[in-house]
Amino acid sequence: MMNSVSNYHSDTDEEQRLAALVAYDILDTPPEDAFDDITQIAALICDAPVAVINFIDRDRQWFKSVLGLNVRETPLDISICVHALFQPDLFVVPDTALDPRFMDNPLVNGDPQLRFYAGALLVSEDGHPLGTLCVLDHHPRDLNEKQRFALRALANQVMAHLELLRAHKKQAALIQELQSAQADLLQLASTDPLSGLLNRRAFEQYLNQELALIKADTSHASLVMIDLDHFKRINDNLGHDTGDWVIQRFAQLCRGVFRKSDVISRWGGEEFVVLMPNTPEVDALQAVDRLHQRLISEPIVYAEHQAVFITVSVGICSLTSTSELQECLRTADRLLYMAKDNGRSCTVCESSQAK
Structure with missing residues (x-):
């Protein structure tokens, strides 16, 4: 039946x-x-x-x-x-x-x-x-x-x-949805929309955390500040769309040159900053040298049927147990401008100025 x-x-x-x-x-x-x-x-x-x-x-x-x-x-x-x-x-x-x-x-x-x-x-x-x-x-x-x-x-x-x-x-599904939305909002709030890197505010939070860790365990780190040389010429000669493309490609290049543990941020305009935890200045300099070599050996973009090359000026300072947020940022910025005054396309380290 x-x-x-x-x-x-x-x-x-x-x-x-x-x-x-x-x-x-x-x-x-x-x-x-x-x-x-x-x-x-x-x-x-x-x-x-x-x-x-x-x-x-x-x-x-x-x-x-x-x-x-x-x-x-x-x-x-x-x-x-x-x-x-x-x-x-x-x-x-x-x-x-x-x-x-x-x-x-x-x-x-x-x-x-x-x-x-x-x-x-x-x-x-x-x-x-x-x-x-x-x-x-x-x-x-x-x-x-x-x-x-x-x-x-x-x-x-x-x-x-x-x-x-x-x-x-x-x-539970609603809570998960809300948490996902909050994570998305946090991501938007902490990300530079053009480069996809951390924005200035989010980077300062990471830097504060790293300085607190350094004070707690007396480890060390390096702070790298980078400026794209003559970036205004790219905007003036090739247009702002090409300028935006250069910013995006440079961000991708930085992700490839620096480690996953390094914190990369678009500091503003054509300036970038990188926090390298557990990294002495000499190792940070080696990473920046790799960046210089990549920029020399390959164009950053192709625009109007021509290869566009760029150079960067870089300042590197060490973070120690006595470092303070604004102080180390000012130091890195000062070293960066020394590199620009030296003719650009070069790096100035804090240790080289201490001698």
Whole structure:
């Protein structure tokens, strides 16, 4: 005997019912104590050896909680619960062996010989039957009024817990969405829109943090300030679009030359600044030398069918346990302008000026 939900109502109703079931995201989830407690209570109150919380899927009935049986799902063609879906009230079968709908069912005339069935509907908020909380016995019998009331009440508790789980999932999804939006806003607030590098404000926060670490563990770092030489000529001769392109390509070049642990920022206009943690000045100079060599060996962009080369002027200072934010920024800026005064396309280090 084949039991199909479509035997009882239209295909459209069935699709809506299945959509309502899917919305709870309960199918194939692991056992949970809250549901197992309800089946235990149902079995105790109804004095039944078998109790099940099941949901009727498209081609199976799946057990969220089961007591007294060793299965988690069965095909619909042997399901008793599918008949309960469209009953107006509690569905009770005192003796399944005498009911023509079930007398040929292998669960009735074979193992585990389920001779008694009582199922209370699990109904969604919008009125769709999703499954049942049912109790079964191996002998014909009935439920008294108190047991019937308790079974209905426990079914309501199943649905209340499902609604609570769904509300928690929606809340978690909303929190995740808000956190993602906050991260996006933070990213926008800390990023220079043209270069994609950190902006000045965000860089100062990183620099403050690094100075605090240096004071705590007496480590060291280097601060590198870079200026694109004669950048105004690019804007004047090739246009501001090309100038913007140069800024973007230079940012990409810096990402390739400096380490992932280094913090790179567009300081403003054509100026850039790089924080190099745990890096002595001599190592910072080697990285800047690589930058100079890259700029000499390859054009930064091609514009109007011509290769555009640029050079940079650079100042490098050391960060120590006595360094202060504004002081080290002023020092790096002063060294940068010394490099520009020296003819540009060169680097001036703090240590070279101390001698």
